Amino acid sequence: MADSKIVLQELTKEFKVKNGVLTAVDHVNLRVREGEFLCIVGPSGCGKTTLLRILAGLETATSGQMRIAQRNPDKPLNSMVFQDQSIFPWMSVRKNISFGLECRGVDRRTTRAVADRYIEMVGLTKFADAYPFQLSGGMKQRVSVARAFANDPEILLMDEPFAALDEQNKLLLQEELLRIWEGSNKTVVFITHSIDEALVLADRVIVMTAHPGTFKEEVEINLPRPRHIAELRQDPYFNELFAQVWEILKDEVAKAKEREGYSFHRRERSALDDESHMVM
Amino acid sequence: MVANQSTAVSEETVPREQPEWRRLRPSSDRLRSLLGLLSPLALLLLWEAGVHLGFVDYRFFPAPTSILMETWDMLLSGELVRDMGWSLSRIFVGFFGGGFLGLIVGLSMGLFRPVRLLLRPIVSAIYPIPKLALYPLILLVFGISETAMYFTIGLGTFFMVLINTQAGVLNLDKIYLDVAKNYGASRKDYYLKIALPGALPLIFTGIELGMGMALLLIVAAEMVGADAGIGQNIWTARDTFQIEKMFVSFFLIALLGYLFAELLAAIERRIVPWKRQEG
Numbered sequence: 001m002a003d004s005k006i007v008l009q010e011l012t013k014e015f016k017v018k019n020g021v022l023t024a025v026d027h028v029n030l031r032v033r034e035g036e037f038l039c040i041v042g043p044s045g046c047g048k049t050t051l052l053r054i055l056a057g058l059e060t061a062t063s064g065q066m067r068i069a070q071r072n073p074d075k076p077l078n079s080m081v082f083q084d085q086s087i088f089p090w091m092s093v094r095k096n097i098s099f100g101l102e103c104r105g106v107d108r109r110t111t112r113a114v115a116d117r118y119i120e121m122v123g124l125t126k127f128a129d130a131y132p133f134q135l136s137g138g139m140k141q142r143v144s145v146a147r148a149f150a151n152d153p154e155i156l157l158m159d160e161p162f163a164a165l166d167e168q169n170k171l172l173l174q175e176e177l178l179r180i181w182e183g184s185n186k187t188v189v190f191i192t193h194s195i196d197e198a199l200v201l202a203d204r205v206i207v208m209t210a211h212p213g214t215f216k217e218e219v220e221i222n223l224p225r226p227r228h229i230a231e232l233r234q235d236p237y238f239n240e241l242f243a244q245v246w247e248i249l250k251d252e253v254a255k256a257k258e259r260e261g262y263s264f265h266r267r268e269r270s271a272l273d274d275e276s277h278m279v280m
Numbered sequence: 281m282v283a284n285q286s287t288a289v290s291e292e293t294v295p296r297e298q299p300e301w302r303r304l305r306p307s308s309d310r311l312r313s314l315l316g317l318l319s320p321l322a323l324l325l326l327w328e329a330g331v332h333l334g335f336v337d338y339r340f341f342p343a344p345t346s347i348l349m350e351t352w353d354m355l356l357s358g359e360l361v362r363d364m365g366w367s368l369s370r371i372f373v374g375f376f377g378g379g380f381l382g383l384i385v386g387l388s389m390g391l392f393r394p395v396r397l398l399l400r401p402i403v404s405a406i407y408p409i410p411k412l413a414l415y416p417l418i419l420l421v422f423g424i425s426e427t428a429m430y431f432t433i434g435l436g437t438f439f440m441v442l443i444n445t446q447a448g449v450l451n452l453d454k455i456y457l458d459v460a461k462n463y464g465a466s467r468k469d470y471y472l473k474i475a476l477p478g479a480l481p482l483i484f485t486g487i488e489l490g491m492g493m494a495l496l497l498i499v500a501a502e503m504v505g506a507d508a509g510i511g512q513n514i515w516t517a518r519d520t521f522q523i524e525k526m527f528v529s530f531f532l533i534a535l536l537g538y539l540f541a542e543l544l545a546a547i548e549r550r551i552v553p554w555k556r557q558e559g
Contacts, residue, residue: 056462057461057462058458058461058462076463076464078462079462079463080458080459080462082455082458082459084455085455086455086456086458086459088456088459088473088474088477088478089478089554090477090478090480090552090554091473091477091554099459099463099473100463100464102469102473103460103463103464103465103466103469103473104464131553131554132554133554133555151463
């Protein structure tokens, strides 16, 4: 078994809210192998993003331990691909993709060469000098992915990077991601709410519970690589896995719905009460 | 049938629309600039006719043609160039000094909370005081001098640029700061790669407002504290009842305002190419 890249022990994150404390991540234990592609699937609002932000160093955990093994101290440890539009509108495609390298003080010629390589890899050569407002949503996320890869981190953290895209674009970007990643031996932690996406990409899928977020169960995805998404989907094993993960996730989605439904129901009832008052 | 019809319609409209759009564009541009010229020309014509027909009192509103003649005279005598030179030099020193300081303080207040908390009370206390209300005090401190005028204009520009720059930085989506942090940006990177370029559209709004403020202040300041300049010229014209001269100065200020706005817009197009330009 390969070495552990990331180890989380009893990791907990609490946020102070108006009336008390909200537990977003609840005693999570996790071991990510070196070079593994890990997908975390969970219902919306289960604390997936918070967990990733802790890994990225953008939040600090309230309690618990996090250990990340760094192979090369000269390289960045992690780079994040954000869910929302996060490429800088004031920089051209090339400048955006060079951002990490420029911050690290890599010399100009190398930066340019690396940036151009990734621009080509995501098929944006014609748009290298374009600004984000001239790009479609899919192109913007390509820039975001290229920016992370160009920075050459040991770990890639991806927060539902394709969630806002239409089906066709999503498929194209998933294939591109697989193609770029399969030659890179980087560790990836990828968050999604789509079982399909998780199965297509991951070596292992972890299902999170509804609020408060903790790990429920994990499924090893023993599909051969390199993977071709269209072929995978026809594989009976793939469908079996889908059913298996859905079975685990189903209850949690229902629970998450219940929580929403509960607050919705309360709101609706009080609205009805108001109405009855008005009638009287 | 229904489906057939709708495809037929969309197939027809798409190819037809595009060439039409291309053909319309230049002529509608021409139409727009024509319309923009029409209203001022009409007003001038009405005015000229009004003076000659006796509807307009020529003592207060001399005919455009006589204002034009006066402009020519002032141009020949060198008076026009001299006054404009004085006013422009005062505007530039005050405007650039105040604007540059406002930019630095505004960026720092936007990026760093402690700086913001420290300076905000002073800024919000002094900003709303009309700078002309302070002018008598400024004259006492600096005497009737160029410095007094630089300072007044600088003060007005400083606050306009500061407040808009700060707002520009504060309005930046927090995600950009997250990206900067995750990708290891240094303090210099935060200033030069994130805050400054990100706030540029609002900084330009600040500069535009500061420019208007500078024109307003220079004219008023020169009326009291200068012996040459556009403002002084207006004041002298009142004393000697040379109303044509007064109007020449009005048009001069209007022209300066217009030229500054065009110049700023050109600079903005160059250094903020990522902002969608609106017609």
